[in-house]
Amino acid sequence: MSLPESSPRLPTRLRHPLAVVAAVVVAFNVVVFGLDRLAGGPSGPRSSSFATAPDGVAAYAELLGRAGHRVERLRAAPADTPLDPRATAIVLDAGPLSGEDAGALRDFVAAGGRLVAGGRIEGRWLHQVLDGSPSWAGGGVNEAHLLVPTSDVGAAQVLRAGAEGYWAEPNASLPVMGRGFKTVVSVLEGGKGRAVLLADAAVFHNRHLGEADNATFALAAAGPPARPVVFLESVHGFQSSGLAALPASWRTALIGLLGAALVLLWACGRRLGPPQDLQRPLAPPRVGYVLALGSLLRRTSSPQEATAPLLAAGRARLGLRAGLSAEPSEAQLEAASRSLGMPEGLAQALREKASGPDGVIALARAHAWLHSSTNGGHSR
Helix, strand or coil: CCCCCCCCCCCHHHHCHHHHHHHHHHHHHHHHHHHHHHHCCCCCCCCCCCCCCCCCCHHHHHHHHHCCCCEEEECCCCCCCCCCCCCEEEEECCCCCCHHHHHHHHHHHHCCCEEEEECCCCCCHHHHHCCCCCEEEECCCCEEEECCCCCCCCCCCEEECCCCEEEEECCCCEEEEEECCEEEEEEEEECCEEEEEECCHHHHCCCCCCCCCHHHHHHHHCCCCCCCEEEEHHHHCCCCCCHHHCCHHHHHHHHHHHHHHHHHHHHHCCCCCCCCCCCCCCCCCHHHHHHHHHHHHHHCCCHHHHHHHHHHHHHHHHHHHHCCCCCCCHHHHHHHHHHCCCCHHHHHHHHCCCCHHHHHHHHHHHHHHHHHHHCCCCCC
């Protein structure tokens, strides 16, 4: 039996609705995740001018900008970018600095630069930058009071600290704010420049900047508004170029968007072969159905019941061919089969219930003979 030709099928990409839906859902979730991370709650490294978290100093950077300072966030290492000695460099809670970076800061101060440094000191880099710098120790006080009035603290009288650290040994520095023997702020000259050393960076943190006289001291420590202020962000893990210059949340969002784009391309693209199928795929061969049905018949214990519908259909077809009544007798069926020229073995299969495999095969052949003769394969 021939099948009519059908119209060309739709492109394969339109036959993957679930993949398209999945790609859209993935892309939507990635965008929402990225926006939530980029514009969501406070985040960022400790004591970084990028950080809006409670222990960041983004508010300090904004305060300096409103006071007239030109604020710059430097991602490059001090040794890689010369610092203008007319500026103020701020280094807070820095990890161990390389000898080259410490040397660059030393040259900066010696040439007239102003350095605001301190917090949790790791290594001896501060001693490499400034001769006679104080020695840091953990602990500290929650409040620091004015010890020596200088222009470096302005009109500040009381500072709100976080009890994170203090200068245990002032050495050549001048203690200007503290409590008891625990100094929180010291000043030290180096060459033509000057350094304001803060043992507890929490004074500048977002959570404390608006308390006591912290903001007043923060402005005075940076110097006059004519001085640009440079926050050294390389000490907080920020790099100057490439993807490494992006915050981790940005890189995560970009990777997610790239993955969503790849999924969408896979869903919309054709895997292999031409853009459209050349012809309509046909149903599986009927021999598969026949074999499956044969397996079921083999397992049944009552072939007469399984073949009863086939026997009834065959008798009805034979009666219809011979023009008999709806319920012909056995004699009428025998006469009809002879008049049609039906082989005796096949005619007998239509008159008796099938018993055993041979009977079932004979009944099937009788059906095939009647169908073929109806379509002109056999003559009456």
